[in-house]
Amino acid sequence: MTGSLIIQQPGHSVVTDLGRFRGPRFGLPVNGALDQFSARAANILTANEENAPLLEVTALDFRMRATTDILIAVTGAPLTLTVGGRECPQWEPVSVRAGETVALRQITGGLRAYVAVHGSVEAPILLGSCAPDTVIGFGLRLSQGTELKTSRSVGPIRQPYFDLPLFRLGLSRPEFSSHAVIDVTDGPDVDEFGDTAELLFNTEYTVSARSNHIGLRLGGALPERQSTAEVLSRGVPVGAIEVPSREELLVLHRGRGVTAGYPVLAVVTSRSLDVLAQARPGHTITFRKTTVPEATAKYRAALRDLENLRSTVGTVFSLLGIGNQPGWPKLAPAAGS
Template structure:
């Protein structure tokens, strides 16, 4: 029987990757991990490609047991991680013996945790991605007592060094505040709001429980559109801050439809989208205006952080004779 994880408590979890890129022209959303930075970092920490499949756990407790020795990493929101009842750190590679139970409990301040295994996990793929798509009815949401195959062609990993705090890889863990600041750039319709557009950066918004991977609804002092006339349906980017009629903003995320007909006041930056993927219902959000140049610089800095982390991981794994996976080409990793 193939090596596998037995899922004891699934909570709200699914097998994810970075998404289904280049398919918007067919009307398909990109989907994928909502916190892209944490997902990428989890895979890098265990020597995988950044886009390899991993487990995304949302808000509720999760537990599993591997049938073989594995190396894993847990990133994302702060949580209580234990292996065989012993507390272990997040954002570091952790060795787990066959039969030991891995528990992730008490997820707090953020919404999502990512669990990556050295060698990845197996999942069906559609158009180059295993990311769930609710419109197509595709993807693997996990249930209690599911068995998730470990997809690797290498020997099990249980290196004694990884059971002790000898190596600390120094991942710059992003903040998980009680009140979030989300960076945005100007949207295509900002001129239609006149002076009212400034409200977006002065007000505080509360995330509605009616929020999901498609978009977040936020209540607060909503800017008012001054222009008259209808907005024609057109393509909208992930991160579009839409202003429908009413008392809520609608901030589109990775599961959004590719067209919409509401005015777009702003667009969340690439780094801001990962932060937005961690915001819980009931938390407060403020928006911060950034230029396109500032947004690009922040994204490049984040990519450089992951490249530096991969170099440190490769150095440690080479010293311990643990195999790593060759990074994907840049065009695939973006």
């Protein structure tokens, strides 16, 4: 049964997914959920495709009302989640009854929360992704009264005994702290910074309030480029650390312009980009050097945790008779049918 979510208090929220991976070749940033692990987890906890559209709520309080019974999961930064006034756990599936209000309040410790809805929500698509692109003005930014269509309804599931938490699915959640250690690998232009490159690893940096989805600006001792030769524009990866001015270090995130002419000192690992997505202005950061093979291994370990979660969710949901098994609707009809 289709229904809708009606946004009552948007705060700063958008509908997004894992990103526009075909964008960079056309000069569009990949964008998408800045904390990819939390976004994937939210979709898995609601038995969605990992890349299904979901809500990204940044920093400010958020409220919405459901018109049908639905199943949601809220991940990302720690916050107070209430459904119809009851306090509910994050990182677990949560039932919402028709007419109830879902409220996310006091996002603390981190910056971004993710709300996935079983069956997902409808959003416009560009190059295979609904991720908003602020440069070309594409995407669904939520405002008061926005109505999001949902495609599946799930009857209420309540633990019959004392309202104990219904699920304990056992995903190890990321840690949130006001000080983050960020793994980086040497950038392709590290040599251009000579000995000053070491400053990156001996300095505590502070996240500036001017940080956003395009990049984080960090204050602290700055490595300095030793040459002044003009650099031709070239593609820069998400996670690139540059020193464009004498004031701040710039760490590019998923909204970054695809090409630039600054040398790349270091590159933040895919796992640590999720951690940076949760860094608030005023939080402090130190960098730790790693290698590409180690970074790849850590990334794959996180994916395995998510895969385990998917299989647990699949088992529990099929016992409860919720939705379809993930993957079933995509099966092609049998030959001759």
